[in-house]
Amino acid sequence: MTFAQATAIEGLGEIADRYDAFLIDQFGVLRDGRGPYPGAAETLVQLKDAGKRIIILSNSGKRSAENDRRLADLGFVSGSWDWFLTSGEVAWQILKREGEGASSGTRKCLLVSRDDDQSPIAGLDLERTKSGTDADFVLLAASEGDVYPLSHYEALLAPAAARGVPCLCTNPDKVMLTKEGTAFGAGRIAELYDELGGTVRWIGKPFADIYASALEFLGQPELTRVCAIGDSIEHDIAGAANAGLHSVLVTTGILENASGEERRKLFAEHGASPDFILPKFIW
Known part of the structure; x- marks a missing residue:
């Protein structure tokens, strides 16, 4: 090309x-x-x-x-x-619409964010879980790749991927800029989820x-x-x-x-x- x-x-x-x-x-x-x-x-x-x-x-x-x-x-x-x-923001609006149209009860969300930030699901009819064993879906909002190795996320997400739990990645960047330089971003964690056998819906550029x-x-x-x-x-x-x-x-x-x-x-x-x-x- x-x-x-x-x-x-x-x-x-x-x-x-x-x-x-x-x-x-x-x-x-x-x-x-x-x-x-x-x-x-x-x-x-x-x-x-x-x-x-x-x-x-x-x-x-x-x-x-x-x-x-x-x-x-x-x-x-x-x-x-x-x-x-x-x-x-785009993902929040999508989740809000999906929640309004859902006939089932409150869904459990395994949220992966930075500094325990819960704003990506604030105001939504969702219950946060910290385990992949009972999550209804995974929301990858951010990475702490400058704090944890990729193996940390593998251990966290493998149970959800094994159960076929869908994943929504709201930050597709595979590399992020930090105060110390670059680290792997949420997009790389989403790739890992795919490698573990899960399915990912990507939101963002x-x-x-x-x-x-x-x-x-x-x-x-x-x-x-x-x-x-x-x-x-x-x-x-x-x-x-x-x-x-x-x-x-x-x-x-x-x-x-x-x-x-x-x-x-x-x-x-x-x-x-x-x-x-x-x-x-x-x-």
């Missing part, structure tokens, strides 16, 4: 007039595990001041409002984005549900007037391509140390390449 050569740009100001809306990844574009990238908050304001509609599109298992508050607490200017849409929600919020715009910005070829660039959108790959984040050849191999592996390559999220 061959791809058109991505155009290198030095700042978003070079292409802003081509688009009406931007879908911007959080981790790896606006911030890393330690905090905001220098100039990212200012660039977001400049993009908004240029009249663009902006959705922060994140593979976070947490709901939108919580991420929205956290970004503002980090120093990003409230109002410089229109919506913070997370895979966790590069899968369709989250893009459908974003485009509905934007009023179903002309797809070629929407541009996605991300640091992951597998999630951001492939997801944009699947949705019919243009894209910008920033070379911060998980591919910061990758060579051009390594990126080209990933383009081929995931069947997608960006329209533009940007060194970092700057105007």
